[in-house]
Amino acid sequence: MNSPAHAQIEYRAVTKRFAPQRKGAEPVTAITDVTLSIANGEVVSLIGPSGCGKSTLLNMGAGLYAPSEGEVWVDGHRVERPNPQVAFMLQKDLLLPWRSIIENIELGLEIQGSDATGRRARSRALLDRCHLSGFADHYPHQLSGGMRQRAALARTLAVDPLVLLMDEPFSALDAQTKMVLQADLAKSLADEKKTALFITHDLVESVALSDRVLVMSRRPGRIIQEITIDLPDRDNPFGRRQHVRMAEFVRGLTALLDIGHQELNQ
Amino acid sequence: MSPPPLIDPATPKRTENRPIAADGQITQGVVIASASVLIAFLAAWEWLPGLLHIPEFILPPASRVWQEFLRAQHDEGLWLHTGITSIEVIVGFVLGSLLGLAIGCALGVSPKSELVLSPYLLALQIAPKVAFAPLFVMWLGFTVYPKILVAILIVFFPVMVNVLSAIRTVDPDLINLARTFSASRWQIFRMIEYPSTMSPLFSGLRIASTLAVIGVVVGELVGGNKGLGYLLTYGEGQGNTALVMVSIIMLTLIGIVAYGAVAMIERKVLHYLPRAQLKTS
Numbered sequence: 022m023n024s025p026a027h028a029q030i031e032y033r034a035v036t037k038r039f040a041p042q043r044k045g046a047e048p049v050t051a052i053t054d055v056t057l058s059i060a061n062g063e064v065v066s067l068i069g070p071s072g073c074g075k076s077t078l079l080n081m082g083a084g085l086y087a088p089s090e091g092e093v094w095v096d097g098h099r100v101e102r103p104n105p106q107v108a109f110m111l112q113k114d115l116l117l118p119w120r121s122i123i124e125n126i127e128l129g130l131e132i133q134g135s136d137a138t139g140r141r142a143r144s145r146a147l148l149d150r151c152h153l154s155g156f157a158d159h160y161p162h163q164l165s166g167g168m169r170q171r172a173a174l175a176r177t178l179a180v181d182p183l184v185l186l187m188d189e190p191f192s193a194l195d196a197q198t199k200m201v202l203q204a205d206l207a208k209s210l211a212d213e214k215k216t217a218l219f220i221t222h223d224l225v226e227s228v229a230l231s232d233r234v235l236v237m238s239r240r241p242g243r244i245i246q247e248i249t250i251d252l253p254d255r256d257n258p259f260g261r262r263q264h265v266r267m268a269e270f271v272r273g274l275t276a277l278l279d280i281g282h283q284e285l286n287q
Numbered sequence: 288m289s290p291p292p293l294i295d296p297a298t299p300k301r302t303e304n305r306p307i308a309a310d311g312q313i314t315q316g317v318v319i320a321s322a323s324v325l326i327a328f329l330a331a332w333e334w335l336p337g338l339l340h341i342p343e344f345i346l347p348p349a350s351r352v353w354q355e356f357l358r359a360q361h362d363e364g365l366w367l368h369t370g371i372t373s374i375e376v377i378v379g380f381v382l383g384s385l386l387g388l389a390i391g392c393a394l395g396v397s398p399k400s401e402l403v404l405s406p407y408l409l410a411l412q413i414a415p416k417v418a419f420a421p422l423f424v425m426w427l428g429f430t431v432y433p434k435i436l437v438a439i440l441i442v443f444f445p446v447m448v449n450v451l452s453a454i455r456t457v458d459p460d461l462i463n464l465a466r467t468f469s470a471s472r473w474q475i476f477r478m479i480e481y482p483s484t485m486s487p488l489f490s491g492l493r494i495a496s497t498l499a500v501i502g503v504v505v506g507e508l509v510g511g512n513k514g515l516g517y518l519l520t521y522g523e524g525q526g527n528t529a530l531v532m533v534s535i536i537m538l539t540l541i542g543i544v545a546y547g548a549v550a551m552i553e554r555k556v557l558h559y560l561p562r563a564q565l566k567t568s
Contacts (some may be wrong), residue, residue, distance in 0.1 A: 031473045081297045115464050119482045119559045129468040132478070160559040180468060 028058040028094070029216040030082060030184045034077075035091035037077050040097075045054045050241035055091075057235060057244060059184075064226035064255065068274065069237030074219045076240075077149040079186045082218065083109045096183050100267040104132060108182035112189045115171040116161040120173050123148060123157040129180035140179075147175040151205065167198035171205070178209060185210070185217040192222060203230060203258045211256030224278075229258035236277045246277050320472055347529040352536075355529035363518060363530070369537050372503055372514040375431050376541055379438020380499040384492055387443045391450025391486070401451070412448075416441040417505040424510040434514065436508030441493040441502035449491035453484040486560065489553040496545040500538060515541075 035055045038048040052074035059065050067075050080086055081093050084103040093100040095107055095215060108129065116125045123144050130140035148157055151171045161169055177185060190206075191199045207230055210217055221227050227234045228250055236246040250270060252258035261267065332349040335341075343351060359365040394401040419440060423433035455479055465475045507516025515534045522530030 080463075081461075083467060085463055103469050105469055107467065109464075109467050111460060111464075113458075113460060115458070115461055116477070116480065117461070119485065121559075128465075128478070132465060132468040132470045132474055162559075162561050 023124050029061045029063070029096060030218065031058040031094040032056055032078070033092045033094065035078070035081065035088040035093060037074070037081065037086075038089045046120055046219075052237075053241040053243050055242070059216055059218060061216055063233070064210055064215075064217045064231045065233045065235060066218060066219045066221055067235050067237060068221060068224060068227050068278070069242060070239050070278065071222075073237045074242035075237060076188050079109060079188050079218065079220060080188050083107050085200070089197040094128075099102070105180060106183040107186060108177045108180050108184075109186040109188065110173055110177045110190045111187075112192050114161070114173040116172055116176075118161050118167055120166070121158045121160055122143075122153060123188050125161065125172055125173045127177050128176055133180060134250050144175070144179055147179055150209070151175040151178075165198075165248065167194055167202060170194060170202060174202075174209070178215075179214070183216060184221075185215055187217060187219045189220055189222065199226075200258070206230070207258050224271050224274045227260070227274070228252075228267060231255070234270075236274065236275065248273065248277075289324040296298050306415075317439065344528050346530065346543070351366075352529045352532045355482050356528070356533045356563060359518075359533055363521075365518070365533070365537070368515050368518045368534075369541070370424050372507065372538070373541055375434045375503045375506075375514065376438060376499045376545060378505060379420040379435040380442055380545065381441025381498060383437070383439035383499065384446050384495060386534075387446025387495075388450055388484075388488065390443075390483065391447040392454065394447075394486075394489065395454025395471075395480065408447075409551055416502065420505045420509045423506065429511040431513075432540060433509075434503045434511070434516075437506040438499045438502035441498045445494045445498065446488065450484045453487040454480050455482045457506065486557055489549065489557065492549045492553070493546060496549045499545065500542040504538060 032055050036053045037051045041048050055067075055078060067078070069075055081088050082095070082100065084093075084100045084107065087101065090229060091204050095104065098104075098106075105234075116122075117128065120128070123141070126144040126147055127140045130143065135143075145157070148154060151174060153168060153171055153175065156164060156168065156172075158172055161172070164172070170193075174190070191202050194202065203226060209215070219227070219230060231250055232255060233249045234250060235244050236248070237243065238245045248270070252266060252270075254264070329349050334348070336343075336346045347355070356365070381492060394404065404441040416437065418436050420433065423436045427433045427436070441558050460477050462475055465479050470478070503514070504516040504519075508520055511517050515538050519531055519534040522528070
């Protein structure tokens, strides 16, 4: 519980129960007693079986709903509602079809009330950095899945959050596009020294992109293992994939996920 | 020497000599075939009644209806009646659509009020709207207002239902995305929910544009001395079948223009959608 002072996002003994679907049924416990802390500039991946409450954890970090027990802290403040320090990104790109790409990237800035010229300049810069330069005035349906997800990343970065919460952002993409986007993301996170919590089902992705990997058990989800990825090249997943110890980490994680499985079946 | 390109750019692509309208494309062949149907229809209308000895007061030939159209312009004030009916259609359609949009949005953002009002709205929707026409004439007299009122009533429902269900079916993740940017309730409505209604709104407006004509005509049939619906009953009273047909054709033209106008505005407003989703058929 004694977390480092420079923790950017912190979950303190968080439990989340959802009201039962039918009357008289037991409430569903999504996650139980999760404590974790992510330091400034650190990228942490969260893996675990489907339905183990990973997304619930993220939604509470974003302030979309409150924990049943425990607290979530971001940048020294307790999270009680959505706040501009945290931005999230999902598997779905969630681009608004009636807005051009540049207008989609500006969405968060516009909601937060920044002035039109300032937000246009910032989105232009992000557009270039996310390799979408020629597509400012295109509409989402004119773009490929990979480009749309790039635009979603640009929209997330546009509000300059301290913490990025990402829920399987690349899982709907084909393998090649995915690798390119992982590299882009890793570079952006490193350049801007962003803190990120990254949910994925892809064990290789989790090792390639993060400083630490947290493994969750089946529902009710809790963290059963923490693995520090002490490999170089966190800003360059292509380089990291070549590393000799890469396979060793992935093998270890595969084994761990099986342990989580057995615990549930006892 | 460079190798020859795999596909000679001069060779026409396979798609260009597809059979006529294989996937709904409008080709020259389709236009010709469509025009032939019209010509065949007009020819049958012109000569079949004579060949089958159908008297003119039952089914006047096309040329007779055309003469009646020319006569009615001078003698019956056809354009005045057409103008009045058009204005009633436009006013009824615009007011009914705005009301449908407003109520649809209000119920959309407030599920409670929808629950409270839904049985009454359903009852009103089931009630045959044109049956209200005599009642409105009794209330408002032989003026344009009862006609407009019937049009409003009949236009309101398809628009409201489409807008309401559009707001109900907005992806909750989109709302959550806006919420993570700390959007206010009003911002969520203005930036997410309201724009989401546009595509279904226009589907509703297309239906409504044709319904508006029905509403106005029924109002005019019931009472009054102006408008194409009146001209229709007047022609009936005179035993002037050709005048009845002229009125029906003019009403159809008003409907076509109204529908076309909605489709045109739709293409402008929904310019961000792929073309395929905007097919009018």
